[in-house]
Amino acid sequence: MKISALIFLLLIFAAFSYFMARQKVSTAYRQRKQKSKILTLPKYFGYVAALTALLPALLMLFFLQMAEEPYINSEISNYIVNSDIEANEDLDLYLNDIKSADTPEKVAALTPEKQQVYQRYHEIETTTNRTITVIVLSLAILLVIWGMRRINTETPARRVFEKIIEGILLLAASIAIMTTVGIVFSVLFESTRFFGEVPIMSFMFGTEWSPQTAIRADQVGSSAAFGAVPLFVGTMLISFIALLVSVPLGLMSAIYLSEYAGSKIRAVAKPVLEILAGIPTVVYGFFAALTVAPFIRDLGQSMGLSVASESALAAGLVMGIMIIPFVSSLSDDVLSAVPQNLREGSLGLGATRSETIVKVLIPAALPGIVGGVLLAASRAIGETMIVVMAAGLAANLTVNPLEAVTTVTVQIVTLLTGDQEFDSAKTLAAFALGLMLFVTTLILNVIALHVVRKYREQYE
C-alpha cells in the first residue's frame, strides 16, 4: 500500500477513535446526577483517544520506512552474491539500474540477468511493503481498541492531552538543535573522509590549490593540490574590503539617523536601507559582475593600472554596500541602548554633538559596535553569490585588491555544482571547506552574540 494511502487510513482510524471516545464519555456524563462534578469536556477524551491511536502508529511507520531501504538493499545484494550473477559494475550502480526501471519498457530494456534480479527485487519490495502495512495497521487497530476500553470519565483527559501537545511544542523547539547537529555531523563526517585522503596539515597550510584531478596519471597536473591558504587569504581580502566600506558608512549613517536627522530624512533613509537589506544577493552579484567590475577595470586602465576583470575590489565594494544596512541597524540598536543621561551630561558640560558622539557615545557603545562588526565580518565571510558571480576561480595568493582572487564559498560552489561522483576527493574537499567556514563563522557569532549580550546587560 502506498504511504499516502496508509497515512490516510490511519487518519480515518484516529477520527473513528475520536468520535467513539467522545460518545462514550458524553453518554456517561448524561447519566450522572451531579453535573457540577464534570471537569473535562468530552472532546478532550476524543483527542486523547485519537492521539493514542495515531502517534505510535505514525512513529512505527516512520521507523519501518527508514529501515526498509537498507533491508531491501542487503537482501538483494545477498541474492546477487549467492546466485553467482556477475556484477562487474559497482554494486550501487547495478542496483540503481534495477530500481530505476519503473516502466515495463525500461524493464524490457534490461539484460536478462538484470531482469531476473529485477523480478527478485520486485518480490522483496512487495513483501516488505505488505509487511509494513500489516504491522502498522494492526498496531493502529490494537491501539484503537485499547483506547476505547481504557478511556472512561476518570481519565485525566485534558491533562494528558495538554502534556502531549506540550511535548510536540518542545519537539518543534528542539529542531534548532537537530539542525545544528545535522550541520555539524554532515560536514564533519565528509571532512574526516577528506582528511583521510589529504593530510590536514597540507590542507590548512598548503599554498597551492588546484582541485582538478586528472583522469589519466600521465596528464599535466595529474596530482591535485588541496592547499587552502590562497582561499583563506582571498576570503579575508574581499571581506576586509567589504568591512572597509560597510563599517564607516553603516556606523555613520546610523549615527546620523539617530542623532541628527529630522523626521523627513528618516522617512526616506530608513526604507532605503531596508530595501538595500532586502535585495537578493544574486542581484548584487549580477550588478557587481556586469556593471561595477567593468567600470573599475576601465577606470584602472585609464589611470594606467592593470586591473583584472574579476578584481577583488569590485566584489568587495558591492559586498560592502550589501552589508551597510546590517551594520547600520546593529549600530542603531547599540547606540540607542546608551542611557540618555550620558548624552545629556556631556551636552550639559558644553560639548558639541559630534564631541558627545565621538568622546562619550562611541566609547560607551564600543563593545556593542565591536560585536556588530564581528557579525558583519561573519556575514562577509559566508557571503556566496556576490563572489561566485564577481570574483574569480583561479586561486591566486595575493593581497592586491586589483587582482582576481577566489574564496572559500566560491570553491564550495564550483566543486559541488559539476557532475561529480560523490566520493572523489574533489567533492569531499567542499565539505572540508564548509567545515572551516562553519567553524569560523560559529566562533565569530558566538563571540559577537556574547559581547552584545554582556553589553546590553551593562546598561539594563
Place this chain on the structure above:
Amino acid sequence: MWSENTESSMNNTDLVRQSLKKRYLKEQIFKAVGMFSIVAAIVFLIILLADIFTKAMPAFSQTNIELEVTLDAGEIGVGTNPTEQDLMAADFRRVIRNALAKQFPDVKKRKEKRELYSLTSMGAEFQLRDMVIDDPSLLGQNIKVEFMADDDVDAVIKGAIDRTLPESDRRVKDQKLAWIERLEQSGQISKQFNWHFFSSGDSREPEMAGIKGAIKGSFFTLLVTLALSFPVAVAAAIYLEEFAPKNRFIDFIEININNLAAVPSIVFGLLGLAVFINFFSLPRSAPLVGGIVLSLMTLPTIIIASRSAIKAVPPSLREAALGLGASKMQTVFHHVLPAALPGILTGTIIGMAQALGETAPLLMIGMVAFIVDIPQGITDPSTVLPIQVYLWADSPERGFLAKTSAAIMVLLFFLVAMNAIAIYLRKKFEKKW
C-alpha cells in the same frame, strides 16, 4: 587678587571662544560625513535599480517577422487528414524556409541561405506547428504569420547592435543587415509585448527563454517552506515564550536559534546535500528538498519574530483567561495566539521573502540544472527565480543580458509585493496594548 581672577576667567572664556570656531567646523564636518553616508546608500540604490531597469527594458518586447507561408500538406510531409501525432512529427521548418526563400529570391549560395534561414528563431517552427494543431483547417491555405525573430535580428531592431559600425566589428554582417532593412521597409517587422517571456520555460535560445518554469519552481519551493516552517516556528515560539522552564537545555536551544540565524546560507546547502539527498535519497533538483532546506534556514527568522509578537501580548490577557479557569494551554491557544497572529504573519512573510531571494543553498542541492519543462509538482526537477538569474547571467549570448535583468525585475516585484503585504498587515492589525 580679584582682578587676577577675572583676568584668568576672561582668558578661559577667550580660549573657549577661540576654539569654538574650530569645534563648530568639526561639528559641521562630522554632520556632513553622516549625511554623505546616507546619500551614498541612496545613490547606490538608485544606480542599481536604474541600471537593472534600463538593461531589462528590451526583454519586455519581442521582435516579430511577418511572413506569408503556404501550408501545403505534401510539403510538410503529412497526409490529407493528419492526426496530432503526424503534425508533431511534420516538417514545418521547410515551410518557413520556403517563405523566406520566396521573399529573397536572389539568395542562392548554400552559406548565404543558411544565414537567411537564421532570421527567424529556432522556435518559429514550433509556433507554426502549434497553430496548425490548434486549427488543422489551416492546412492547404496561404496565411500570414508573425514569427518570432532571432535574437540577432531583435538586437538590431532594438539598437543593441549599432548599424553604423564597420562590418568587421559588428555581429550582424552587411548582407543580413540589408535583409533586415528590406523587411523593415516592407513593414514586415513589428514589436510586441513579450508574453512569451512569462509563458515558457528556459531555453538555450535567448528569444525563446521564459521564466514561467522558474516562477512555478519558486512557488512550489516556497509552498514547501511555508508548510514546514510556519507550524514548526510558531510551535517553537509558543513553547519558548509560554512553557519553557528556565534550565540549561532551554538556554542551549536559544543559543542554537540565535546562532543558526547567523550561519552562512551555503552551509545549509551542504546539510541538504549530505542529509536529504545522499542519506534520505530524496530527488535532486526538486522543490521538495529546496523547500526543506529553506525552511530550516528561515526557521530562526520566523521564531524570533513570533516570539516578540507573543511577548508583546499584555500579561493582563493571560491573567484574565487563567483567572476565569482556562488551562495554560487554553489560554495560549484561545487568547494569546490570536492576539499575536498579525505579528507572527508579518514575520512569516518577511521570512518567506528572504527564502524567495535565496540562491546559494539551492545551488548545492542541484536546482542549478538546465530545465526546460515547467514543473508540475514538488518532486519535479525545477529551478527557482534567483537561480534563473544566476544561470542567465552566466550565459555568453547577448540576448540573455536583458532577460537576466528582466528576471531580476520580476523577482524584485514579488519581493516588494510580499513586503507590502507584510507592512499592510502590520499597519492594519497592529494593536497598541
